[in-house]
Amino acid sequence: MTRHALRRDPRAHWVLLSLTLAVVATALLFSGYGRHEIAATAAPTARCPAEPEVPFANGPVMRQDPKTGGVRAARMPASTVALTYDGGPDPAWTPRLLDLLKQHRAKATFFLTGTRAAAHPDLVRRIKEGGHEIGSHTYTDASLADLSGPRVRLELALTQNVLAGTAGIGTHLLRLPHTEGAASLCDDMGEAARRAIGDGYVVVVADEPARTPDQGAVRQFTGSAAAVAETGRLLSADRGDQVTFTTVGAGLGLPGTMYDVGTAAEWKGAAVVRAQQASRAFADGMTWFLLAAGAITAARLLMLLTVARVHVKRVRGNRSRRRGALRVPPLTDPVSVIVPAYNEEAGIEATVRSLLASTHEAVQIIVVDDGSTDRTFEIAEAIGDRRVMVVRQPNSGKAAALNTGLAWAHFDIVVMIDGDTVFEPDAIFRLIQPLADPRVGAVSGNTKVGNRQGVLGRWQHLEYVIGFNLDRRMFDVMECMPTVPGAIGAFRRDAVVGVGGVSEDTLAEDTDLTMALCRAGWRVVYQESAIAWTEAPSTVRQLWKQRYRWCYGTLQSMWKHRGALVERGAGGKLGRRGLTYLLLFQTVLPLLAPLVDVFALYGLLFQGAGQAAAVWLAFTAVQIFSAVYALRLDREKFEPLWTLPLQIFVYRQLMYLVVVQSVVTALMGNRLRWQRMQRTGSATDVLEDRRAMSA
Template identity: 60%
Template structure:
């Protein structure tokens, strides 16, 4: 595939509009769920009364009508009791109360929460279907006297919408939460009652418990066990001539009526959003648990198996015979496309290697800059330059492989700078005839910026620590293109380097495992590479890596059911990649969302404590990885900052890669702009001393 002219069946950028729309809908649903489930303003508690209700309303009657000429009050006729139930609908007690009323052939008024109506719309429909009356108890049960004016209006309008969607009705009946008799509508509650009345509501309080039923009364019960027992006792009271609803007792049949189709559709949308928010909140809890378990499992595996790897490396007794040193001649393949900034440093570091029996082949893949000219100007007979039209990295490597004279082939990116001993150390595992490929230890050279330091930590923790563990498990899925050694006949045995995926190094490594070869890690073979220095370049690089890895996993999926070492590799490697490089990144944003949700809607201290524990675990793992790689622990200070930007970027990369793969799109090759800063010695912070003669020339 050409880097510049790859075919694209569908542009992945078009997915972002859909992604943003879906994300906005999910965020709105989650905010609605958080607000209704965990109230976050002053409306949670009632403000004490500062003044009594007006004298004209203080008649002891429970129903208040606000009009242009003041307030009028009303009550039930003598011998008539209007049963009212506050709260719910509740899946436990509402059906029991409805059954009780049905057995006594009585209708009642249910003042319900809008959020509960949205959560249990079938119960709201049952209340209406069985002839009962619905009233508003606000959406969340917040105190309207303590709420702001916008919050109060929202409480009422959302309840109207929920009732329209669930039961297809609109109600003018309102009972203010935290109130009983009319005289409790004092202070701020009176102001809230007046505002609600101006929106068309009839304010319904309750009669005092001392009022005798034969005088006519509006009773008030909660939808609980206590309310059920109190209502049952009243229904058995023979002093009551008639039980009715509030509207029927007032002779006002129009207090509850049907709604238009538009209002019903709006209500259905609100119910859907509330359900989605409730589902998301539950999913977040499960997602956080899954993320935590997977994350801790990975950290535990990394730490324990890396320790096993270290012990295995030092398990040989002093003086015990070991495998013969590998000093065979080596062919180094350096594919290059517009690499003029770093090609001289790469070739200089290879020529300065302590392993001198080299054939270095630079394959200029149609560069438009002076890459080939710089390589040719090196003037060392060990360096050969091949020019070819731009055809992509896999074809460039195959062109070099065809010209290789030696059985050991080392593949190197054109921005990689080798330590003097790296090449010799990279070859030593090939003393084992079962080893077909060896991965070196790639380090970040341009780590002077914050973005570079973040990638430095990722390389040490996410790549090199991983490779120690994966070598122990015998399932390392990738030999990086920056530094890797191969047996030439092993490469030819699998047909060379395939261009069927965008992650040719992963594809190649998996193919070697399936052909029966082992792949190991040489942590002492250190090479320095240049990483992207802008977020845009980083995004393009990681997007290609991730998408290519998904392609390779799909291409080699049959390894899972194969037998022998190939099947063992497939089951371990593909499971590991699926869990920790696909599922975990897809679930990991849950941790951030839960933390934000907890800060806004729950207990901020609890959310911060969970986040700090997560950071502490990351710091311990990172510190251990830096120690194993003999790196300075001072780099740890950027790790907490990494979690606010870098981690989210990597999550989005995985999300877009998965979406792109599912939709069948294909990606272009993206070339990174090089600045020639891969050499840490030229950058000013060498980790190990190097003599002046060993500094690669530019």
């Protein structure tokens, strides 16, 4: 899929995401299959008779009789011992064993497990180059007696692919896992041996321990340090030069037990090896990433709660100082309020009237109708209050509307709000108080969701309280506030003009402006007591469009102000604290969250549901604790908490996917237009309910 195609068709983003998740799932499944996490098998539990059944009793090496098509068994000649090792290769014991065999000029047959061979291809090649013989021990050391026909074929085929990819060979030798002597080839295991022999394999088991080297024998060792020690004792025994230690094929004179494969088979095998290595590396990496992400998230939560407490103490201390210092009166300077509006007929009247009801009497209200196609202009003009000025302009976007309002503003303090925002009566007064400090250039208010009916509304309410407001408390204390929300913010007019007004470079004009003010040396603070009610999206489609624009605009602003990372002073605080925080917690972690979710689902299905459930319950408990604390700080009821567990499963995933689409859009160079949601005028729902209860 080309970049041009991605830019031309936004749906292609989801095709790309789906393909990525499919690749991730495939990698996890392949890794899990090789680690027995998927379709794991246990050793057979069948009780075998003391004596093996014919023809397995005729010898430990069995192959198909070319004449009869039955099973032909053979034994090692006298004074010939075939040394055989199961499992591996292993970086701990295989090199030691190879050195020991070389020292005694002995040869052996190694029955390798496909997953281990793929993990250590250099050892496979060393075994081959040492003149030793290689056989198959299946791909995952699975008991073939317990497997279906397709799974058996997969086990054997994958092992052949790995041997072709690592050493350029194929093998006819097979040792069935969980077998020892011929007596173990009974019932289902015996049937598995017959099928393998019928498919052209030479099945090798071990001779009974009573058979001496002088008689000729096949010795079986399970790869380990103990096997190395036992081999050393066997090779060092004083028998003169009468016993030959060799491979199965050489001892019986079997031709072609190993054979060279073609180039195509080598390429196919190499692809399988690389796929397994990549899948294992990915699974291991995801495990470490999940642990790191969990630790970082826990550290972030601890920091948010700690800093929130610091912010609360600071606010209370400021209030106490103001009460005890009568010589510093509250700030009562006149304020210009700019209300950009585009098709806001549903809520514009409630917005303006809430401003007119402000306890801060010196207020100029500037409604900038940005080319609305509904009755926004007529409704605002009909309010008929001398404090309200209605300006009309062709549709130019929110930033242009704010700049128009800025040009008409009469006063040095400017409050910018959205056309659907409803202010508390004391919100303007409280909002502007931090501007008494000449270092402060902008103040963020406390935005609350007005339409909380339904699960979606409650989810957004929790997000505003837990996420946005806790973050703003932290940004305030750390002096790196990246965003004064468009719903409620106060600014020094000369500070905004000094940075060139409200920029139209990004879709997040509020974030862009705030970052510009920080880089210009102004402090930006959070005033939790200045409360405004906003109308949140009431449908998933509207929510997606809103957050898509927010996220994309934030990415634009971060890129535009990336120079703050190397600046000093206030700009450096924004860059190294604020931008780094946004990059890590609002971009990188959410961007990787779908992969983590796939990995978590994999763990739930294949690595133990109990452990996964325990982790999820612990995570949910921490989230509930932080939610309780945040709601308490904002003096909100705890009733919406019942929706929090479901929010983790549904809403959070939706927000993660918004980040994914926004990042892909930005990387592809697409440009979004300014979008607005359909208003219903429900921002005052909670406010009216509270007033009714008070009455």
